[in-house]
Every structure is written in structure tokens, then in C-alpha cells.
Amino acid sequence: MGIETPNIIFGDQANEGTHNPLHIDVNRSHVPSRKHNLEKVYRHVPVWAQNLGLSLYGFSYRRERLGGVFHSAVKGFQTRDRWPKERMQEFLQQQLRSVLLHAFHEVPYYWQRWHSAGLASTDLERLTLSGLSKLPLTPKRDLVGNADSFVAQNIAGKKKLHRYHSSGSTGTPVTCVLSSEDHQRFFAAREVRSFGWAGTSIQSPRAMIGGRLVVPDTDSAPPYYRYNWAERQVYFSAFHISPDRVRDYLEGFHRYRPAVLTGYAHSYYTLGRMMLEKGLRLDYVPIALVLSSEKLTQTMKSVIQEAFRARPYEEYGAVEQCVLVTECEFGSLHVNSDFGIVEILDQEDMPVPAGVQGRIVCTALLSETQPLIRYDLGDIGTLSATVCPCGRDHLPVLQEVTGRVEDVVVGPDGRQTVRLHGLFIDLPHVLEGQIIQERLDVVRIRVVTQPGFDEKEEQIIRKRLEERIGKIRVEVESVESIERTERGKFRAIISLLSSNKVPESSRSHSLHEPYKPAPDRSVDASSR
Numbered sequence: 001m002g003i004e005t006p007n008i009i010f011g012d013q014a015n016e017g018t019h020n021p022l023h024i025d026v027n028r029s030h031v032p033s034r035k036h037n038l039e040k041v042y043r044h045v046p047v048w049a050q051n052l053g054l055s056l057y058g059f060s061y062r063r064e065r066l067g068g069v070f071h072s073a074v075k076g077f078q079t080r081d082r083w084p085k086e087r088m089q090e091f092l093q094q095q096l097r098s099v100l101l102h103a104f105h106e107v108p109y110y111w112q113r114w115h116s117a118g119l120a121s122t123d124l125e126r127l128t129l130s131g132l133s134k135l136p137l138t139p140k141r142d143l144v145g146n147a148d149s150f151v152a153q154n155i156a157g158k159k160k161l162h163r164y165h166s167s168g169s170t171g172t173p174v175t176c177v178l179s180s181e182d183h184q185r186f187f188a189a190r191e192v193r194s195f196g197w198a199g200t201s202i203q204s205p206r207a208m209i210g211g212r213l214v215v216p217d218t219d220s221a222p223p224y225y226r227y228n229w230a231e232r233q234v235y236f237s238a239f240h241i242s243p244d245r246v247r248d249y250l251e252g253f254h255r256y257r258p259a260v261l262t263g264y265a266h267s268y269y270t271l272g273r274m275m276l277e278k279g280l281r282l283d284y285v286p287i288a289l290v291l292s293s294e295k296l297t298q299t300m301k302s303v304i305q306e307a308f309r310a311r312p313y314e315e316y317g318a319v320e321q322c323v324l325v326t327e328c329e330f331g332s333l334h335v336n337s338d339f340g341i342v343e344i345l346d347q348e349d350m351p352v353p354a355g356v357q358g359r360i361v362c363t364a365l366l367s368e369t370q371p372l373i374r375y376d377l378g379d380i381g382t383l384s385a386t387v388c389p390c391g392r393d394h395l396p397v398l399q400e401v402t403g404r405v406e407d408v409v410v411g412p413d414g415r416q417t418v419r420l421h422g423l424f425i426d427l428p429h430v431l432e433g434q435i436i437q438e439r440l441d442v443v444r445i446r447v448v449t450q451p452g453f454d455e456k457e458e459q460i461i462r463k464r465l466e467e468r469i470g471k472i473r474v475e476v477e478s479v480e481s482i483e484r485t486e487r488g489k490f491r492a493i494i495s496l497l498s499s500n501k502v503p504e505s506s507r508s509h510s511l512h513e514p515y516k517p518a519p520d521r522s523v524d525a526s527s528r
């Protein structure tokens, strides 16, 4: 694909979090050669000079994100935060029509696609929210390698555009193009809904554990963090977390005392677990953690809360900037429809009722540069039927975001599941586990354990897997540690089956089956 640039230092912060468990492996590269040279120099200078470099970068980046339309967009999100449902529906319908008309007239892909489907401007001018489902879907493969046909012609050439690439290490790589104003609107949404709901601000002094190679050498001596003065951000390496380095990480927190902790959920969990094992905790109380990139389970939440002495909030987004799901004070995951409208569809592309899992399909309302309409994100989620006590019934609640379509485990009878995080719950000696489907009939489970792990716990894992996917050969392997992706992310499930090995029959009857509670469901549900 030619868009892989894993070793970034002066790269994305835009998505310095947003999460799908899954995405936001992004690199920002509007000036690739300059960036490349900077990174070459960065590797060879002392820590203070690296801090200075990050700060200078941070300064320009801060101006870009928090300037322009940022403040007016923040006001908009704040105003809509408590709107009644009807008012929101009206607003969304208006926004949707204007986005659709913009896409139709300015975006080559949609012009061609909709034109050949017989659609005219007048159809879009009259379209209601429920009529959205009549428009064709945009499969991810159409965007892959074809990003420019999604760029609005009236924006291209007029504004400075930024290109973001997903690394592809945890999914299909895509390129996203956005303007500074797009950027500012996305940040405004996160400021109000992700950080605001957690009682904090994106502008507070903050910590980040993420995939940027701020500490370039894997065998480097401490410190395992760098400081960006411009943004009062201490950036920790996701690649150096190990039991004998815990104290150095902790020192970084104590030195800068960031009020909000952001980044990879699984990195905080791993670090938190190692801290607790050594009887260590933060020596101050931050306001909150706003975490992304990996699913935040109940076990992870309790460990993080204990070690970091604040509540973790979950945030789910995508590099394509068509969805933002954020956790409210009552622990529900709300879809911010004024960021992007979400539909949950079955294999026949029909909407599924609440409680049934399906594919997440999004329509971006904030991207003027690369609007994506009914974009099939490649993730699986479930709408919730319960009304959240926070009263924001104009922002639908997701019961959960389960995983990526690519990360399914296929049973011998063809059933598929992405719901496997319950395998390791309540096993006192299992620290983390990863499920790798090697063949249709063989699953390898890697576990990091502590003394006391025995045959009995191994049997529980086997039994739980069997309950979920049927009889299959299971190899349980105890390992020292589980490898992260090149962006430092943890992958709970890896499928080595190429999609053409999955029988067609099993692919089609999978994801729209009625929701069947797994034994650990009560635990999962409470994690929301």
C-alpha cells in the first residue's frame, strides 16, 4: 500500500487517543521529507534536546488544533449536550442534508456513485434521517488506496490539507485527509464530550502513553518519557513498560503531575498491574483518565483506578473521524451523533434491534474535506435498549463496541465470535491473554501468568472457549510477555486465517445472530 510509516515521533497527536480498541494508529505527514529528517536527528540528540524538539512541534500543533473554529465548535457541542431528543433530530437532519449535498456536488466518489444510482440533488435536499438507510454503503475497500477521490474539490487546493495514514498493523490501512478546521472541530467534540464528561479538559496538563517512538531505542536507559512544554504533556513510551522500569515511569508521573491521563488503555492496565504488584501507586490524585485504543474491561478499570487513583473513562473513535463514542458520568457509552451518525447493521445491511450485535456504519458530519457517508468501519458493536440515567437520550447508548470484523475466531461449525475477552476473567494467576487462531481447527492461547497458575485455570480457559465457539484444538502456552504491535498496541485476538479460508457459509450467518449472553456478560455490562 506504500503508506506504512511506523516510526513516527513528530506525528499524530490528533488522535492521541481516540480509540477504537482498535484504531488510531495514525501518522500525520503533510511534509514527509522534513519529518523524516527531523526524526533522524531526534534519535541522536540528548534527552533535553528531544524535549525541546517535541515542544516546538507541540507549539505549532497546539496552535493548529486549538485555534480557528475550535472555540465556536466547543460552544456548539456544549449547547447540544442537553438538548431534547426532538431538537437534536431536527438539527441532525439539517446537518445531514447539507453534508450530503456537499458530498454529491464536490466529492468525485459520491458524485459518480449516487449519480449512477439515479439520485438527484432534490432527493438529498428532502432526505430525512430515516431515509439515510436508502443510500448505498461505502465499503472500506473503496477508500483504501483511493483517498483522493473522497476529497471535496472545493477544499482541495484552497486549504492546507493534512494526510493521516493508519499503520495497518491492526487492520486495513487507510489514508484520511483533513483541513485544520476539520481538525479543530474534532478536537472541540473531544474537549466537550470525552474530556468534559470526565470533568477535565484537553488543555489540562496531561500524560500520554501512545505509539510515538519518543524513546527511539528499545534498550534505552531511562527516562522512558519526554516532555512537551508547549502542551504541558508528558509523553510515555508504550514500548518500554516492564516490571523493572515501573519506578521510572512512576517518576515521570510524579515529576510532572499530569491532571489527565490519556492514551492506550491496555498500556495503563499493564503498567498499573505492575505498579500494584510492587505495592506502588501514584502519590497524587489526577482528575481522570480518558483512554482509548483497546477495549476497557471491568478488570482493567479496577486495576487502573487503584494504581492511578482516578476513574478511567472510555473513548472510541476512528482515524476516519466519522464516529466518536464517549463514556458519561454514569458509565454509558454514548454515540455523539452530532459528530457522526451511527447505524448498526446485519450481514444483509439491515438495521439490527438493540441488544443484537452488528457492523458499525458511520456518517461523518464534521469532515468537510473527506466526508464519509454510510462508511462501513469494520468494527462490531451493539446498541443498548436501556435509557441512561444521565438524561442524554438524544445521544444513543452502545451496549458495547466488541471488536474488529477481522478479529473474529471461527468455530468448527462456522460460528464466529469477537466476544472473547471474558476468557480470562476471574482467573487470579492470569495477568493477560491473547487468542490466536492458527487454523480453522487450532487456536493458540498465550497467557502471561504468575506463580500459582495451574491445570485447573488452564481447563477453565479451554472450557470457556469451547462454550463460545464449540469443540476445537486449543494450545495453551505460558509466555513471559505478549508482543505488542509496532505501534505498541495490545491485540486480544489475532486471526491467521486469510478470509478466503473461512467458508462462505460461516461468513454469512455470523454476525447478525441473536445476541447470546456469554457467562461473563454481567461483568462486561457493568464495565460500561
Ligand SMILES: [Zn+2]
Pocket: 328, 329, 330, 331, 332, 334, 388, 389, 390, 391, 392
Ligand atoms: Zn449517560
